[in-house]
Amino acid sequence: MSAVIEIEGLRKTFHSLRRGRRVAVDGFDLLVEAGQVHGFLGPNGSGKTTTLRALLGLVRADDGRMRVLGEPAPDRLPRVAGRVGAIVESPQFFGNFTGHRTLRLLARAGGVPTSRIDEVLEQVGLRDRGHERVKGYSLGMKQRLAVASALLKSPELLILDEPANGLDPAGIREMRDLVRTLADSGVTVLLSSHILAEIQLICDHVTIISRGRRVAAGRVDEVLAGFDRHEVLVRVDEPDRAAELLRAAGLTVTEHPDHLVVHGVDDGATVSRTLGEQGAWVRELTPLRPDLESVFLELTGPAGHPAVPRQVDGSPESGADARDGEIDLDRRGVDA
Amino acid sequence: MNLVRAELERLGARRFVQLMVVLLVLAFGVTALTNVAISHQPSPSEMTVAQQKADSERREMDLLHERCLARQRGELPAEPFDGSYYPADCSEVDPGLRERLPVAADHLVGVFTFSKDTRPLLYFLIAFLVLFGFLVGASYIGADLNSGGVVNLLLWQPRRIAVLGAKLGTLMAAVLLLSLLATVAYLATFWMIALVDGHVGPVDAEFWSDLGAVWARGLVVVLLATVIGFAIATLGRHTSAALGAVAAYAVVWELGARLVLEILEVSRPDQLMLSSYLGAWLAGRAQFWDRNACTDPFAGFCDGTYTLTWPSGLVVLLLLAGGLTAAAFAVFRRRDLL
Ligand SMILES: Nc1ncnc2c1ncn2[C@@H]1O[C@H](COP(=O)(O)OP(=O)(O)OP(=O)(O)O)[C@@H](O)[C@H]1O
Ligand SMILES: [Mg+2]
Numbered sequence: 001m002s003a004v005i006e007i008e009g010l011r012k013t014f015h016s017l018r019r020g021r022r023v024a025v026d027g028f029d030l031l032v033e034a035g036q037v038h039g040f041l042g043p044n045g046s047g048k049t050t051t052l053r054a055l056l057g058l059v060r061a062d063d064g065r066m067r068v069l070g071e072p073a074p075d076r077l078p079r080v081a082g083r084v085g086a087i088v089e090s091p092q093f094f095g096n097f098t099g100h101r102t103l104r105l106l107a108r109a110g111g112v113p114t115s116r117i118d119e120v121l122e123q124v125g126l127r128d129r130g131h132e133r134v135k136g137y138s139l140g141m142k143q144r145l146a147v148a149s150a151l152l153k154s155p156e157l158l159i160l161d162e163p164a165n166g167l168d169p170a171g172i173r174e175m176r177d178l179v180r181t182l183a184d185s186g187v188t189v190l191l192s193s194h195i196l197a198e199i200q201l202i203c204d205h206v207t208i209i210s211r212g213r214r215v216a217a218g219r220v221d222e223v224l225a226g227f228d229r230h231e232v233l234v235r236v237d238e239p240d241r242a243a244e245l246l247r248a249a250g251l252t253v254t255e256h257p258d259h260l261v262v263h264g265v266d267d268g269a270t271v272s273r274t275l276g277e278q279g280a281w282v283r284e285l286t287p288l289r290p291d292l293e294s295v296f297l298e299l300t301g302p303a304g305h306p307a308v309p310r311q312v313d314g315s316p317e318s319g320a321d322a323r324d325g326e327i328d329l330d331r332r333g334v335d336a
Numbered sequence: 337m338n339l340v341r342a343e344l345e346r347l348g349a350r351r352f353v354q355l356m357v358v359l360l361v362l363a364f365g366v367t368a369l370t371n372v373a374i375s376h377q378p379s380p381s382e383m384t385v386a387q388q389k390a391d392s393e394r395r396e397m398d399l400l401h402e403r404c405l406a407r408q409r410g411e412l413p414a415e416p417f418d419g420s421y422y423p424a425d426c427s428e429v430d431p432g433l434r435e436r437l438p439v440a441a442d443h444l445v446g447v448f449t450f451s452k453d454t455r456p457l458l459y460f461l462i463a464f465l466v467l468f469g470f471l472v473g474a475s476y477i478g479a480d481l482n483s484g485g486v487v488n489l490l491l492w493q494p495r496r497i498a499v500l501g502a503k504l505g506t507l508m509a510a511v512l513l514l515s516l517l518a519t520v521a522y523l524a525t526f527w528m529i530a531l532v533d534g535h536v537g538p539v540d541a542e543f544w545s546d547l548g549a550v551w552a553r554g555l556v557v558v559l560l561a562t563v564i565g566f567a568i569a570t571l572g573r574h575t576s577a578a579l580g581a582v583a584a585y586a587v588v589w590e591l592g593a594r595l596v597l598e599i600l601e602v603s604r605p606d607q608l609m610l611s612s613y614l615g616a617w618l619a620g621r622a623q624f625w626d627r628n629a630c631t632d633p634f635a636g637f638c639d640g641t642y643t644l645t646w647p648s649g650l651v652v653l654l655l656l657a658g659g660l661t662a663a664a665f666a667v668f669r670r671r672d673l674l
Binding site for chain 2: 016028053056057058059060073077078081086088091092093094096097100105108110111143149153
């Protein structure tokens with residue numbers, strides 16, 4: 001598989017007279033290969049948008065190597081720009097133009113046949129509103145227009161920074177279907193979002209960024225597997241007795257008011273066999289698999305005190321050198 | 337080419353541009369209507385009277401010149417009885433050497449006369465176009481930088497210099513075209529008014545070449561103002577940067593620094609002011625007084641004036657516009673766009 005986006009050691013510091021230096025991206029790496037639907041996750045202010053801006057030549061990186069579709073970015077971007085559709089952080093459009101006209105101007109600037117305009121408006125569900133002025137659009141409609149503008153070029157690579165921002169539930173599902181359809185037709189997608197369930201549903205790969213550094217990357221299932229503690233939830237009629245039986249069989253058990261959690265079990269059958277042999281019948285046996293949300297929170301944020309509002313960009317202090325915290329999937333695999 | 341076409345459409349769709357064009361048409365309409373209202377077609381008898389007045393004025397000039405010459409030849413007493421003043425050099429009153437001779441149009445009251453009234457009207461048009469160019473130039477890029485329009489465009493055409501260049505080029509072409517159209521419409525309208533409701537007056541090749549020169553100089557200023565507005569707004573990322581820069585320059589330098597220089601008795605403060613060069617370019621030359629030139633009380637006659645010529649005016653204006661534009665492009669090439 002060929003690399004579509006390669007970023008190595010990207011660094012970007014913003015300087016401002018009043019607020020001084022702000023490190024936005026701090027040695028970040030990203031690899032997206034052809035055909036992937038790649039989720040790009042990170043807390044607010046972790047550097048996602050800055051990374052995408054640097055990649056697309058909108059901000060000047062301080063350090064690092066970047067390639068898009070094999071061409072060095074941003075120097076050779078003009079060569080591949082026609083094959084990359086992108087939206088970066090809710091693009092703004094000129095309010096006096098209709099959606100249709102907005103797209104026509106972009107199409108003209110990029111040399112795309114204008115016949116594409118109606119197709120993409122249809123694709124994002126704006127067919128009937130395309131001839132209204134953009135300033136009369138709702139947030140979600142503007143977002144749809146933005147996605148339409150990215151699709152206009154029939155891109156090989158689609159970069160979407162929070163495309164679901166402002167979309168209604170149906171819109172989110174439509175976006176998901178759209179991304180799926182595109183991916184099926186061979187488009188590579190890099191997608192940033194805060195809706196983790198969504199990412200888990202559509203993405204096959206993820207990269208998680210925290211404080212400008214990569215803290216996890218790989219196939220979604222592998223990243224999740226890396227956090228699998230092999231726990232199962234057990235419900236039985238006599239929890240105390242069941243706990244004793246399981247401990248006797250050498251398992252670690254935590255007792256909860258209405259259920260037990262058994263740790264370090266690879267196979268649920270071990271639990272049901274141990275209990276069943278002693279006549280304690282299992283009523284429910286659920287493997288506790290980590291979802292992306294719990295992994296994300298564990299990687300990027302402290303559990304925190306509920307009474308203290310978490311501040312943006314607040315990764316755990318101990319993880320100040322986040323590189324140490326980056327999970328190495330291979331090693332985790334061996335441990336497990 | 338595609339970029340330019342897209343830019344042209346954007347420019348035409350800007351509310352501000354539309355507003356300014358409407359204002360131009362309005363100002364134009366008001367001027368034309370006022371002239372129509374106060375003017376009337378001179379009757380043959382009015383023309384005759386005016387012609388007579390012009391002729392007699394002409395005769396008086398001839399007479400004065402003749403008397404002056406006669407006095408020089410000693411045929412007349414050195415001290416004239418009628419109290420008239422005769423210059424030492426009679427060529428000063430030679431009608432044949434005057435730039436223009438009295439014509440009937442000078443003596444028509446309440447009549448719009450094309451040959452006489454067009455020049456100030458043209459200056460008015462140029463002043464409006466300068467304002468138009470500057471404001472549109474500044475707001476066009478300023479609004480686009482702020483609304484994310486430039487960012488959207490760069491995602492499609494990640495060549496910053498080309499994108500900015502297309503914007504500037506389109507803007508200049510549009511302002512030039514508008515200026516041409518406005519001038520033609522303007523002159524044609526006043527020509528019609530003169531024909532129908534006034535007097536054309538003597539319009540010869542010299543008249544047209546004079547008017548053309550005024551217009552050409554004005555047009556250069558219009559284009560330079562456009563470039564300067566565009567460049568400052570690009571540098572400051574904001575339309576208001578251009579307005580602020582001009583206001584600040586006018587107050588701090590043209591007024592404030594001028595005062596300070598006066599107090600310090602610096603020789604030629606006007607030489608340091610942009611307005612002097614602008615005046616020199618527009619008028620062909622500008623004369624200023626050098627306060628330190630004639631300080632020797634025994635030197636006899638001393639001409640304390642100095643002149644700025646139009647070439648120096650043009651050079652200064654071009655350097656300013658060119659420098660700002662170069663800076664704008666250089667900064668825009670490397671800047672972080674958000
Ligand atoms: N123009 C700027 N000037 C100064 N600091 C900036 C600028 N843009 C971004 N930053 C800082 O860089 C850091 C990363 O910002 P970025 O927008 O990349 O975050 P993000 O991951 O996209 O966040 P979000 O999820 O909220 O969109 C933040 O701390 C932000 O304050
Ligand atoms: Mg962002």
